[in-house]
Amino acid sequence: MSPFNYYDHIASIYDQTRWMTESIAEEVADYILEWVDANPYTSFLEPGVGTGLNVLPLVKRGYSVTGIDISREMLDQFSRKLEGIPRNLTLIQADASQLSFPDNSFDVVLTVHMVHTVSHWQKFLAEIERVLKPGGFYLNAQWITPPARMEFERHFKAILIQESSPQSPPAKHPRINVENYFRRQGYRPHYSIAKTWWVSNTVVELLSFLKARAYGLCWHTSDAAFQRALQAFEAFCLEHYGSLDAEIASAAQFEIWSYHLT
Numbered sequence: 001m002s003p004f005n006y007y008d009h010i011a012s013i014y015d016q017t018r019w020m021t022e023s024i025a026e027e028v029a030d031y032i033l034e035w036v037d038a039n040p041y042t043s044f045l046e047p048g049v050g051t052g053l054n055v056l057p058l059v060k061r062g063y064s065v066t067g068i069d070i071s072r073e074m075l076d077q078f079s080r081k082l083e084g085i086p087r088n089l090t091l092i093q094a095d096a097s098q099l100s101f102p103d104n105s106f107d108v109v110l111t112v113h114m115v116h117t118v119s120h121w122q123k124f125l126a127e128i129e130r131v132l133k134p135g136g137f138y139l140n141a142q143w144i145t146p147p148a149r150m151e152f153e154r155h156f157k158a159i160l161i162q163e164s165s166p167q168s169p170p171a172k173h174p175r176i177n178v179e180n181y182f183r184r185q186g187y188r189p190h191y192s193i194a195k196t197w198w199v200s201n202t203v204v205e206l207l208s209f210l211k212a213r214a215y216g217l218c219w220h221t222s223d224a225a226f227q228r229a230l231q232a233f234e235a236f237c238l239e240h241y242g243s244l245d246a247e248i249a250s251a252a253q254f255e256i257w258s259y260h261l262t
């Protein structure tokens with residue numbers, strides 16, 4: 001199954017298996033609006049918009065938002081949050097590698113956990129540049145995984161590799177350097193943390209997310225190897241964390257690389 005289609009399968013559990021909440025998204029929206037010096041006519045595009053976690057506050061505040069996603073199910077989850085699609089929101093099901101908009105269409109283009117999913121990242125960035133208005137902002141963001149959760153996933157990944165090798169070596173990703181790309185185009189990069197917040201889950205809860213195969217690291221393994229890895233990992237967790245009810249807590253961050261032509 002293609003990893004892109006996989007989002008159709010996990011759309012209904014996507015939000016609960018992540019660590020971004022509506023109230024955090026509201027605070028991040030405040031930060032973004034101030035950073036880009038928004039006015040009521042500022043327009044936003046989010047390719048790979050998913051369930052709308054990042055831009056929902058902008059839509060609710062009346063900004064013009066366009067979201068593109070290859071997954072119909074992810075987009076449906078987004079529209080369900082709004083009881084119908086308001087006039088200031090356009091949702092398009094399409095491959096975002098080629099943006100079907102005229103040049104200079106948007107004031108702000110936002111991508112979150114997205115650039116690594118397109119097949120030709122340089123072409124994609126060139127498209128972003130093309131549709132940005134002069135003086136517009138490209139914001140390449142991610143919610144950094146809380147370290148305790150990252151450690152949990154690392155342990156699982158090690159067991160998964162043991163259980164699945166040598167049949168399915170881990171997928172290789174191209175080296176993507178968005179900063180270099182935009183620097184070469186003359187953009188001024190700026191890094192900031194828009195928000196830091198505390199995330200806490202029990203081990204059993206995190207295990208349930210893995211069982212639902214909610215993350216990319218769970219997608220490239222046969223069912224049999226995956227089940228073996230889960231069993232071995234549950235035993236590991238009992239020993240490592242002392243109990244499946246143990247809380248794992250650490251800080252998440254919303255980081256933004258902003259690119260702006262000066």
Ligand SMILES: C[S@@+](CC[C@H](N)C(=O)[O-])C[C@H]1O[C@@H](n2cnc3c(N)ncnc32)[C@H](O)[C@@H]1O
Pocket residue numbers: 004007047048049050051052053054068069070071074094095096097111112113114117118119
């Ligand atoms: C990790 S999710 C991120 C969703 C959202 N940006 C967020 O931060 O919650 C990646 C999203 O990109 C979408 N996607 C992946 N490749 C795509 C492509 N080539 N064109 C459009 N959407 C794509 C997936 O369907 C998925 O909804």
